[in-house]
Amino acid sequence: MTAGLYLHLPFCRVRCPFCDFVVVTRQQDKMKRYLAAMVREMERYRGLSLRTVYLGGGTPSTIAGSQLKWLMDQVCQRFVIEPNPEVTLEANPEDITVASLYAWKAAGINRLSLGVQTFHDRLLHRIARASPGDAEKRGVAWMYGLPGQTQEDWQHDVETAVGLGSEHLSLYALTIEPGTAFGRHAVSVNEDLQAEMYTWAMERLPACGYEQYELSNFAKPGYPSRHNLVYWRSEPYLGIGVGAWSFLKGVRYRNIETFSEYLCAVETRGTAWNEEDHLPPERRAREALILALRLSEGVPEKQMDTAATQTLTRFERYGLVERTWIEGTKTENRYRLTASGRRLSNQVFCELVL
Numbered sequence: 001m002t003a004g005l006y007l008h009l010p011f012c013r014v015r016c017p018f019c020d021f022v023v024v025t026r027q028q029d030k031m032k033r034y035l036a037a038m039v040r041e042m043e044r045y046r047g048l049s050l051r052t053v054y055l056g057g058g059t060p061s062t063i064a065g066s067q068l069k070w071l072m073d074q075v076c077q078r079f080v081i082e083p084n085p086e087v088t089l090e091a092n093p094e095d096i097t098v099a100s101l102y103a104w105k106a107a108g109i110n111r112l113s114l115g116v117q118t119f120h121d122r123l124l125h126r127i128a129r130a131s132p133g134d135a136e137k138r139g140v141a142w143m144y145g146l147p148g149q150t151q152e153d154w155q156h157d158v159e160t161a162v163g164l165g166s167e168h169l170s171l172y173a174l175t176i177e178p179g180t181a182f183g184r185h186a187v188s189v190n191e192d193l194q195a196e197m198y199t200w201a202m203e204r205l206p207a208c209g210y211e212q213y214e215l216s217n218f219a220k221p222g223y224p225s226r227h228n229l230v231y232w233r234s235e236p237y238l239g240i241g242v243g244a245w246s247f248l249k250g251v252r253y254r255n256i257e258t259f260s261e262y263l264c265a266v267e268t269r270g271t272a273w274n275e276e277d278h279l280p281p282e283r284r285a286r287e288a289l290i291l292a293l294r295l296s297e298g299v300p301e302k303q304m305d306t307a308a309t310q311t312l313t314r315f316e317r318y319g320l321v322e323r324t325w326i327e328g329t330k331t332e333n334r335y336r337l338t339a340s341g342r343r344l345s346n347q348v349f350c351e352l353v354l
């Protein structure tokens with residue numbers, strides 16, 4: 001079995017008001033202990049073959065380059081790394097220096113995923129992020145529908161990213177989650193404006209040489225995220241760290257989400273599994289179908305059950321789904337969302353949930 005490896009590094013300087021990820025602040029003194037727990041957790045999977053590694057968080061770029069190198073050395077000692085792996089680090093643009101770039105390269109990192117909300121200082125203030133400065137302009141992950149953001153602000157952000165030659169752009173609509181500061185203060189989003197922003201990006205980015213290979217992701221040819229494709233194609237992945245998910249041999253697992261409990265669990269029993277999700281095969285197949293429909297490559301008809309085919313055929317009549325042939329063959333049908341279907345993807349997915 002070949003898998004993608006996700007390493008969750010939850011350390012952040014402050015918690016952003018819209019963030020509901022598993023993160024910790026003011027716990028840097030436990031860094032060594034946490035990294036050691038991650039390595040202990042890896043031990044159970046010794047010999048697993050990996051084609052991608054993704055260091056996410058949290059803000060992994062706040063961790064010293066020497067510690068990241070140590071962690072990656074531990075990965076290399078325990079797993080079989082396939083040739084030409086994709087090794088991604090999520091980085092805060094503020095953490096990028098010449099020295100950090102050398103350190104990350106020495107650790108084997110060959111892809112940076114930079115989180116940027118907007119280039120506009122006025123809007124950064126509204127979402128309580130530090131001002132980006134020049135370094136932020138390397139970013140590749142954008143958020144739209146921010147409080148006070150206009151369509152013109154959004155278009156300026158996207159055009160700036162394109163002008164900087166980013167190879168990959170992830171564009172996410174701001175959502176307000178309960179339990180976040182935005183949720184507690186009842187911040188609202190303008191969904192109509194978000195839809196207009198998304199539609200504009202879907203039309204603009206292909207004209208600039210980007211393929212929309214997934215609902216929220218655009219890449220120049222040859223630059224899709226191989227690690228994220230593992231998730232959308234329902235391929236195996238191993239998640240290490242607090243709150244991390246794994247999907248192995250058709251079963252999904254989730255680690256404990258509380259930092260201190262995670263440490264204790266791994267230190268005493270070598271694992272932090274909290275939930276095991278043994279879905280019946282038909283529900284698992286539907287989940288895989290919904291994930292695969294996020295991709296522009298679509299889903300082969302032969303992988304779908306009769307009811308799913310009927311549902312998608314109905315959406316085809318409304319112009320939300322289209323059928324394509326696999327290149328070079330006239331025998332295999334694939335279903336995929338049209339541009340209208342991408343805008344209304346949640347409605348399509350709701351109809352497919354068992």
Ligand code: SF4
Nearest residue numbers: 012015016019057058
């Ligand atoms: S930096 Fe990222 S992970 Fe950390 S709190 Fe902010 S949004 Fe969440």
